[in-house]
Structure formats: structure tokens, C-alpha cells
Amino acid sequence: MDSFFNSIKEAASQFSKIKTPIRIISHLDTDGLSSASILIKTLTRLNKVFSLSIVKQLSPQVLNEFRNEEYENYVFLDLGSGHLKEINSVLKNRTIFILDHHVPQDYKTNFTQINPHLHKLDGNKEISGAGITYLFSKAINPENKDLAYLAILGAIGDVQEDKDGFTGLNKDILQDAVSSGLLEVKKGLRMFGSQTRPLYKVLQYSTDPYIPGITGYEDLAREFLNNLRIDPNKKLIHLSEEEIKNLVSAIIVQRMGSETDPEDVLGNIYILNDKEEASPTRDLKEFSTLLNACGRLNRPSLAIGTCLNDIKSYEKALEISQKYKEEIIKSLNWFYKNKDSKSVIETPDLTIINAEDNIKDTIIGTMTSMISKSNVYPPETILLSLAHTLDNNTKISIRISGFKANDVDLREVLSKITEKIGCPAGGHKFAAGSLIPQEKEQEFINIALESFKKQEKTVITT
Ligand SMILES: [Mn+2]
Numbered sequence: 001m002d003s004f005f006n007s008i009k010e011a012a013s014q015f016s017k018i019k020t021p022i023r024i025i026s027h028l029d030t031d032g033l034s035s036a037s038i039l040i041k042t043l044t045r046l047n048k049v050f051s052l053s054i055v056k057q058l059s060p061q062v063l064n065e066f067r068n069e070e071y072e073n074y075v076f077l078d079l080g081s082g083h084l085k086e087i088n089s090v091l092k093n094r095t096i097f098i099l100d101h102h103v104p105q106d107y108k109t110n111f112t113q114i115n116p117h118l119h120k121l122d123g124n125k126e127i128s129g130a131g132i133t134y135l136f137s138k139a140i141n142p143e144n145k146d147l148a149y150l151a152i153l154g155a156i157g158d159v160q161e162d163k164d165g166f167t168g169l170n171k172d173i174l175q176d177a178v179s180s181g182l183l184e185v186k187k188g189l190r191m192f193g194s195q196t197r198p199l200y201k202v203l204q205y206s207t208d209p210y211i212p213g214i215t216g217y218e219d220l221a222r223e224f225l226n227n228l229r230i231d232p233n234k235k236l237i238h239l240s241e242e243e244i245k246n247l248v249s250a251i252i253v254q255r256m257g258s259e260t261d262p263e264d265v266l267g268n269i270y271i272l273n274d275k276e277e278a279s280p281t282r283d284l285k286e287f288s289t290l291l292n293a294c295g296r297l298n299r300p301s302l303a304i305g306t307c308l309n310d311i312k313s314y315e316k317a318l319e320i321s322q323k324y325k326e327e328i329i330k331s332l333n334w335f336y337k338n339k340d341s342k343s344v345i346e347t348p349d350l351t352i353i354n355a356e357d358n359i360k361d362t363i364i365g366t367m368t369s370m371i372s373k374s375n376v377y378p379p380e381t382i383l384l385s386l387a388h389t390l391d392n393n394t395k396i397s398i399r400i401s402g403f404k405a406n407d408v409d410l411r412e413v414l415s416k417i418t419e420k421i422g423c424p425a426g427g428h429k430f431a432a433g434s435l436i437p438q439e440k441e442q443e444f445i446n447i448a449l450e451s452f453k454k455q456e457k458t459v460i461t462t
Pocket of ligand 1: 031032078101129130158
């Protein structure tokens with residue numbers, strides 16, 4: 001722990017000496033956007049000159065674009081540790097800072113790297129890219145403590161919070177956010193959409209906590225609320241105390257006999273007090289989704305403007321999030337319309353959705369998640385979706401149908417297929433993805449179908 005904070009202090013003092021313009025590169029997801037917002041605010045307060053790029057990943061093409069730039073200083077946020085070698089070969093004789101929480105490459109450089117993994121700290125759960133950027137900013141100037149809530153926003157985006165709240169460094173950062181007076185932590189129903197969604201939708205889409213017999217069913221969610229004499233179209237934040245009490249007990253009863261503790265429905269809610277009621281930036285989980293939507297529709301500047309309290313950006317971000325919802329609905333409609341066409345291959349254990357140009361590569365993962373939670377396929381069915389990217393690759397997403405936690409590691413399942421065509425797979429146990437050249441699409445589909453056939457055979461013989 002001490003060595004981690006020493007590395008931050010050392011980096012901050014190096015950084016403070018910089019006199020020439022600073023190039024910032026950050027990641028397109030909520031954590032990366034929050035990280036960038038923290039550093040921009042910090043640099044603005046120091047009157048430093050900078051320029052920012054937000055990237056989906058550090059691909060060779062992206063790195064190559066930096067090669068001929070004339071900047072002397074580079075700061076990589078929420079990415080970079082996995083590309084030390086590549087950065088080193090492209091950006092020679094530059095001063096390079098890397099603030100990242102992903103597992104670092106084993107490669108020696110003279111970069112200044114802040115990474116919890118180098119100090120035996122857990123970068124998956126204990127601190128996000130935004131958390132590191134925050135601690136760095138605070139080391140530059142303690143007054144940046146008021147940016148702590150943006151670090152919590154990043155950690156929420158990276159799903160570092162669970163029913164027990166935050167752990168480790170995130171917990172300390174949360175303390176900063178609360179003591180600066182901007183963030184309030186309340187106990188309540190740990191459900192997404194309490195500020196903006198009608199209650200029946202909150203219940204219908206509640207996958208964590210999962211409510212048996214309600215999650216996934218609009219009509220049952222409505223009926224459940226009607227039975228409690230609660231207007232299904234009301235928002236959670238507008239319920240009376242009495243209604244909330246009844247709702248909470250009814251949900252706990254409904255969850256009796258499920259595999260997780262029925263009371264897991266209760267947990268922390270993170271509220272920004274200075275935001276208007278029912279605004280999607282008031283609850284940090286909804287704020288995180290707003291940033292995510294801007295990222296996915298390739299409007300990162302609106303996300304950052306919103307984080308920096310720019311009203312115009314915020315208003316445009318709202319429009320973007322509406323567009324994002326429409327985009328998802330459009331994608332789902334495409335799927336249902338083409339479910340029986342040759343674009344969707346259905347076998348007993350595997351469904352392949354080959355969307356080609358019909359669905360955006362940034363939407364395909366979300367769409368596949370929604371299908372996996374919609375009772376379209378029997379539980380445990382593997383869903384593989386393919387969509388074209390603008391640069392002639394194919395984005396692949398893998399999900400598994402149903403709500404129950406299971407022992408299948410989706411990243412491993414996908415890796416075994418993509419390895420055969422020489423491509424890696426990333427992600428985690430419950431959601432993974434890969435990028436393959438478009439001309440390998442058919443080969444990928446064939447290998448996937450073949451490998452699931454084999455699996456069936458082994459099941460029969462055992
Ligand atoms: Mn991150």
C-alpha cells in the first residue's frame with residue numbers, strides 16, 4: 001500500500017514539472033471518460049495546455065497515429081499497461097505516464113507507471129482507472145478532493161461495486177466523495193433506474209438482484225405492483241415510505257428460496273445531491289449509463305462535458321441516450337424479424353446471430369445481453385453474435401441465456417474458438433468478446449458449430 005502511494009507521489013511530482021503541452025489518451029468506457037474528466041479538471045486548474053483523445057482500444061492503427069505527433073508528454077488513462085511494448089516502440093524519446101488498473105505487460109520501460117497490480121493491490125475490485133487518476137490529481141493538489149465522486153462514477157462503470165458496497169481503496173475514495181459534501185450514500189432498493197424509469201420497468205429489467213417470476217416479464221411486474229396497490233408507472237423515488245416498505249418486503253418474499261440471500265435487494269445508492277431530482281445524473285448508476293451511451297454512439301466529448309457540468313453537453317447527452325435506447329430497440333427488432341432467417345443459426349446449445357451490417361458493433365454486446373435475459377432461449381444456451389465494424393473487422397460477443405450464475409467461463413469458451421483463427425478473446429466470465437478479420441467470419445461460424453457438436457457427443461458418451 002505504501003509503495004503504491006509512493007509511486008503516485010513520485011509520478012505527481014514528475015508531472016508537476018512539465019512545462020510543455022500534455023497529450024492525454026483515455027478509454028471510451030465510463031471509467032475512461034471519468035478518468036479523462038478528472039485529469040482535464042486538474043489541468044485546467046493548473047492552467048496547463050493539453051489535448052485529449054478518447055479511443056476504443058490501443059490498436060496498432062491508433063498507436064501509429066501518435067507516432068508523428070510533436071508532443072513531448074503523453075498520459076494514458078485506464079489503458080496502456082497492457083501495451084507497454086507497443087507504446088515504447090511507437091513513442092520514442094517522449095515522457096510517458098501510464099495510469100491504469102489493468103494487468104501490466106511484463107516489459108521494462110522508463111515510463112512512469114501507476115498500477116495497483118505492481119503493488120500487490122487488486123485492480124479488478126479495489127480501484128478503477130478513474131480512482132488512480134483521482135489519487136494522482138489529489139497528490140498534485142489536495143483541493144482536487146472535490147473530484148472524488150468522478151472516481152466513484154468510474155468504479156461503478158467498471159462494476160467494482162456490489163451488494164456489499166466498495167472495498168479497499170475505492171472505499172477510501174468514497175469517503176473523500178462523501179466528506180466533500182457532493183455525494184450521499186443511502187440505503188435502499190439496489191435497483192437500476194430509480195430516478196428515471198417507471199417502476200414496472202425497474203422490476204422487469206432487474207437482473208441483479210434477480211426477482212424470480214418478475215424479472216423478464218412486463219405483465220407480471222405490472223401485476224405484482226398492482227397487487228401492492230402501487231402505481232406501476234410511478235418512479236421509485238416518488239413512492240411514499242409506506243409503499244417502499246411494502247415493496248421491499250414483497251420483493252424479499254418473492255425471492256425466498258432463490259440461491260442468493262433474499263435481502264440482497266437492499267444496498268447502497270449513490271446520489272449526487274446537487275443534481276435535480278429525476279435527472280439521470282443524480283444516481284451514479286444512471287449517470288454511468290449515460291456516459292456509456294455517449295461512448296457507444298461515439299460522442300465521448302458530450303460525456304466529458306457532462307462530467308464537467310457543462311449544461312449544453314448534458315442536454316445533448318440526454319438526446320444521445322435517447323438515441324442509444326432507440327438503437328437498441330431497432331437492433332432487437334431486427335433480431336426478432338430475422339430469427340427464422342439464415343442470419344440466425346439455432347442449435348440445441350448454441351445460437352449464432354450473424355448481424356453483419358445490420359447492427360452496430362458497439363450495440364451488439366448489449367443487444368445479446370438483452371436477448372440472453374429475455375427467455376427467448378432455454379437457460380444455458382450460448383449466444384454468439386457477430387457484427388461488422390467500420391474497419392472491416394467483425395466484432396463477436398458471447399453471452400449465456402438465463403439468470404442463474406453458472407460455471408461456464410464465456411471468455412474461455414470464446415477463446416477456444418478464436419484461437420483457431422489466430423485471434424485473442426477478452427472480457428470476463430459472464431460477458432466476453434473478440435475482434436476477427438471479416439474474411440474469417442464463415443470459418444469462425446464453422447468452428448463454433450463444430451465445437452458445440454463435439455460437446456454434445458461427449459455429453460452423450462458420459
Ligand atoms: Mn477501467
